[in-house]
Amino acid sequence: MDRKEFITICGSSCLGLAGLSLFLESCANIHYVQGTVSNNRLQINKSDFVILNEAEISYRRFVVADFKYSEFPIVVYRFSERNYSALLLRCTHQGTELNVHGDLIMCSGHGSEFSNRGDVVQGPAEQKLKSYPVATDERNVYIQLA
Ligand code: FES
Structure with a gap:
């Protein structure tokens, strides 16, 4: 895996976790x-x-x-x-x-x-x-x- 590929995968994972966090937070407030x-x-x-x-x-x-x-x-x-x-x-x-x-x-x-x-x-x-x-x-x- 080269540096660019590593950064792309890490960035996507971070965005996914941030989205999941927002989703769970909004559900918890209902x-x-x-x-x-x-x-x-x-x-x-x-x-x-x-x-x-x-x-x-x-x-x-x-x-x-x-x-x-x-x-x-x-x-x-x-x-x-x-x-x-x-x-x-x-x-x-x-x-x-x-x-x-x-x-x-x-x-x-x-x-x-x-x-x-x-x-x-x-x-x-x-x-x-x-x-x-x-x-x-x-x-x-x-x-x-x-
Ligand atoms: S926007 Fe299409 S069903 Fe709600």
Whole structure:
């Protein structure tokens, strides 16, 4: 093996490890919730967004609801105490299940990307994600499924 070949192999390995590290980090940050469904309404407790760090309270930007009534999960973003979005994690291009990476929702099918409001950031998808009406009260977030 010559020097150039060695550097090429080492560089590729380092990039692969860096990519794997990012992937594992993003998976570790996803908080899954079950929620409860009744009358076509998914209910998620607001406490699912809370992160307790000793005496300090912070909030998750989103949770993913993975429940038996839907073929695809729903990501619920929290923008403020009363402002949320709920998006079906199904790509509008050809129906692949989407992955959440912080405020970006990505498709492994052909590379489409969507914002945390469901807008297309990058194609080939042209239509925004299916979103659901969201209501809140003091304790819960309610997502109207139909
Ligand atoms: S299925 Fe998502 S980009 Fe094609």
